Amino acid sequence: MLVWLAEWLTQFEPSFNVFSYLTMRSILSILTALLISLYFGPKLIRYLQRMQIGQTVRDDGPESHFSKSGTPTMGGLLILAAIVASSVLWADLSNKYVLVTLFVVISYGVIGFVDDYRKVIRKDSKGLIARWKYFWQSAIAITVAAYLFFTAQQPEETALVVPFFKDVLPQLGALYLLVAYFTIVGTSNAVNLTDGLDGLAIVPTVMVAGALAIFAYMTGNANFSEYLNIPYIPQTSELVIVCTAIIGAGLGFLWFNTYPAQVFMGDVGSLALGATLGVIAVLVRQELVLFIMGGVFVMETISVILQVGSYKLRGQRIFRMAPIHHHYELKGWPEPRVIVRFWIISLMLVLVGLATLKIR
Template sequence: MLVLISDWLSQYLSFFRVVDYLSFRAVFSMITALVLSLVIGPWMIRKLQILHFGQVVRNDGPESHLSKKGTPTMGGIMINAVILVTALLWCRLDNWAVWIVLFGLVSHAAIGFADDYLKVIRKSPDGLIARWKYMWQSLAALVIAVTLYCVAKTPNETTIVFPFFKEWSFDLGLLFIPFAYFVIAGSSNAVNLTDGLDGLAIVCVVMVATGLGIVTWLTSNVNYADYLYIPYLPGVSEVVIICTTLVGAGLGFLWFNTYPAQMFMGDVGSLALGAILGVIAVVIREEFLLAIMGGIFVLEAISVILQVGSYKLRHGKRIFRMAPIHHHFEKGGWPEPRVIVRFWIITLMLVILGLITLKLR
């Protein structure tokens, strides 16, 4: 929206042409999202308290979490709203990639809202029935996958790329659709599982979004894409703005979510943030890079799969003290802040590793 206004004003004052620059809009979109979050945050907390949208804590979880009961939840509404408003302000709205990524955000936010609403308001212990929840996630992911396949104009847009190997890449064809679906649905659920400790998920999301933002910028630049042997995708440049917006909104939410948290994001936040990371990775053709940078998300998801599989196949025997794995370390005596910070450090190292793979191709 601001780009259109600046294009008109630049006819009279050349200064407004600066808004055309991607770097300018990337920086100011992050600042806008951060400021909006910090301003809205206190009001959001009070509103959630008035509505009695308090966190529901499982009795079989770590004892230290019992004190979190009643803490305002569903703060993801603020994150999603800030991302949406800021993106609409600073992105070029004629870019197809922007609308696909935002659809991923809004659709999964709606699913997460329904799940949170049933847990918090209707007092349903499990929220949205698992099969219904996954069905709606699958539908949203398939819509995105099919749309991306239909709008693809070059093989680069459906090519699978492997880190470390510049020669290992090929056009997926119709297999792009199930592959993209798996990445988006998997990313959404993985971030959802990671969101169990104060500030853990949101900082990991911010770090991964930063890494993906850098890669998106490189992918949209023909010189860097050619030099790094990554697909050149000029149409995805505006996704950089969404990445920086996500960073700003995430940091703003962290102000209120840092230990001890004043507000939780809930499924309305975690499902949407996971989905948006997955959609961005698919759009820029770096799904495996997302798996590397978001290694903590992958580890959390795998720990749950292994725990459930072991419980069913080994007649009640568990691998971990509790899953997801961050609770395993809590049960082992690690204080919550220690688990959080160490997982942050691991994510930082993985994001750096992911960026290094670009040079090693």
């Protein structure tokens, strides 16, 4: 929005042209989202406390979590508001990739909001019925995938980038729909499963968003994409603004979510953030790299799948508790140790993902 205003003001004062630069707008996007989160965070927490919108803790969970019962939740509203506001202010709203991403942010946020609302306000411990949650996640993901597939204007937009291989760029054709669907829905649920400890999900999300910002910038730049031998997709560089908004909003939320947390993001935050990372990876054609960089999310998801599968097939559990961060808690690791070690693993995996830009 402010991009258009700056363009108009440039005819009167050339110095306003500075706001057309992507790097400047990226910095302003981070700062805007960060300041929104820091300013409105305490207000939201007080409101949630006053309305008694608190977290319900599982009876079979680690005993150390019982003290978390009643901690304000649905703090993801703060994250999403900061992301959307910052993106609207500093991104080019005529860019279809920005609009698609904001649609995913808001629509998955609505799904998470309904789920949280039923759990913490209506006191329905089940929240949104699982099949309906999955149905709406799927409907939105399929709609987005179909739109991107049928509006693609060049082959690179539907090709699969294989990390570490220079000349491997297979055309997916209709399989693009399947890849995009599983990337969006899978990442959404993976981040949701990871969000079980204070700050555990938000920091890897910020790291991955930062890396995707780099991928988006390189993919949307003809010179860099040719040099790095990655697909050149015009206008994807504008996604940098959304990625930096995620970084700012995430860091602002971490101010209140760090151990011991004053607020939890809830499904309204985790489902939306995961889906957003997924759709950005689809747009810049880095689904497989997202699988690497989001390794912590993948590990958490696989631990749940293995746990459920093993119990149903053999009647035995592999882990003391799933997702796997609870397993380490029950082994005696203090919560901060689990959190920081998972952060370190995330940083390492993000660096590996970034290395794929050059190692091919």
